[in-house]
Amino acid sequence: MNAETNKTEEISRTNGAPVSASEFSKGEIAADAPNTIEVEHIVKRYGEFTAVDDVSFTVREAEIFGLLGPNGAGKSTLIRMMTTLIPITGGRAMVAGHDVTSDPAAVRRVIGVIPQALTSDLDLTVEENMNIYAKLYDVPAKRRKEAIDELLETVDLTKWRDAQTKTLSGGMRRRLEIARGLVHSPKIFFLDEPTTGLDPVSRVAVWEMLTNIKSKRKLTVLITTHYMDEADRLCNRIAIVDHGKLVALDTPEALKASVPGTNVIEAHFEHPPADWEERLRGLPGVTSVQNESAGMFRVLTSNGSGTTTDLVEMAVVAQVPLKTLSVQNTTLDDVFVHYTGRQLRDELVKAYGYMMPQRPGLQP
Numbered sequence: 001m002n003a004e005t006n007k008t009e010e011i012s013r014t015n016g017a018p019v020s021a022s023e024f025s026k027g028e029i030a031a032d033a034p035n036t037i038e039v040e041h042i043v044k045r046y047g048e049f050t051a052v053d054d055v056s057f058t059v060r061e062a063e064i065f066g067l068l069g070p071n072g073a074g075k076s077t078l079i080r081m082m083t084t085l086i087p088i089t090g091g092r093a094m095v096a097g098h099d100v101t102s103d104p105a106a107v108r109r110v111i112g113v114i115p116q117a118l119t120s121d122l123d124l125t126v127e128e129n130m131n132i133y134a135k136l137y138d139v140p141a142k143r144r145k146e147a148i149d150e151l152l153e154t155v156d157l158t159k160w161r162d163a164q165t166k167t168l169s170g171g172m173r174r175r176l177e178i179a180r181g182l183v184h185s186p187k188i189f190f191l192d193e194p195t196t197g198l199d200p201v202s203r204v205a206v207w208e209m210l211t212n213i214k215s216k217r218k219l220t221v222l223i224t225t226h227y228m229d230e231a232d233r234l235c236n237r238i239a240i241v242d243h244g245k246l247v248a249l250d251t252p253e254a255l256k257a258s259v260p261g262t263n264v265i266e267a268h269f270e271h272p273p274a275d276w277e278e279r280l281r282g283l284p285g286v287t288s289v290q291n292e293s294a295g296m297f298r299v300l301t302s303n304g305s306g307t308t309t310d311l312v313e314m315a316v317v318a319q320v321p322l323k324t325l326s327v328q329n330t331t332l333d334d335v336f337v338h339y340t341g342r343q344l345r346d347e348l349v350k351a352y353g354y355m356m357p358q359r360p361g362l363q364p
């Protein structure tokens with residue numbers, strides 16, 4: 001039996017130092033912070049299809065706000081509307097006090113945008129990529145060098161400034177694009193899935209850059225992601241979107257607290273009888289049971305230790321071998337299941353056609 005009691009994930013950096021969630025300081029958002037983004041009943045239709053369906057939310061100054069949802073949820077469409085790249089079908093979006101429909105130019109002046117696809121020019125050097133953006137955004141010549149120096153330092157690319165962009169890894173290109181998106185000192189920074197496709201070490205590096213940047217300037221950040229851990233660690237508040245609709249919005253802590261049951265037991269049984277799910281559901285404290293795959297059950301309970309004992313006892317009495325068992329606190333995965341009835345992991349498997357890596361502690 002393989003018991004895992006603590007889900008705190010530690011990812012080793014290249015220098016070997018572990019990175020834990022506590023290292024990312026989200027900062028306090030002042031109670032009287034003004035709204036920098038106000039989205040009211042926004043709708044986007046493509047013909048008969050509604051990609052974004054009556055979504056409303058506000059983002060406060062200096063907040064990191066996450067749009068979390070599976071592929072096709074409408075995250076990029078939302079970002080494109082807020083950044084004036086596509087017209088809105090219905091509703092309204094105000095960015096830094098400017099209406100995206102009636103005053104798109106004013107909106108563009110105060111925002112930085114990192115689209116989902118990598119867009120840095122491979123044939124240019126790192127510095128050239130920064131420079132053309134600075135010129136595009138009319139950053140005065142004498143401020144340009146200073147801004148580029150400072151940003152390259154922040155994203156840890158100073159020593160690569162003369163390197164051709166095609167020689168950079170995916171993670172480094174992402175960092176370059178983050179630096180480039182900030183060269184004109186925007187007030188609001190939109191990042192569409194900035195870490196999708198990056199390896200775990202590069203993902204952590206991007207989180208570090210963003211937190212680092214946030215600590216140095218007053219910046220509001222709107223980020224989209226389908227990674228639960230990313231939303232959890234980085235964001236002050238998260239809006240869960242699914243099929244174009246906003247299904248939940250709060251701080252990661254409050255979202256987790258809103259799910260009935262505070263612990264999750266994952267148990268893998270060998271050849272459980274047909275009524276096993278039903279019997280697990282009947283144990284005291286259990287609020288939900290999901291049969292994830294053959295023999296594998298995810299049990300939410302308000303009493304982790306009590307339910308674990310009951311579950312093991314039930315397996316012994318029924319002579320059902322227990323292959324693995326883990327107990328964790330509720331995660332954003334559970335929040336997603338609670339509000340959408342589906343697992344985000346399953347959605348991603350469908351979307352990308354590959355299996356997500358197994359979680360530690362679950363292998364037989």
Ligand SMILES: Nc1ncnc2c1ncn2[C@@H]1O[C@H](COP(=O)(O)OP(=O)(O)O)[C@@H](O)[C@H]1O
Pocket residue numbers: 046049051069070071072073074075076077078
């Ligand atoms: N230009 C378009 N024309 C038609 N459908 C679109 C267009 N852009 C996006 N969609 C559809 O809108 C939905 C939301 O897409 P998107 O915003 O890209 O989702 P996400 O970024 O969350 O993965 C998807 O079903 C997508 O196929």
Ligand SMILES: [Mg+2]
Pocket residue numbers: 075076077116192193
């Ligand atoms: Mg997208």
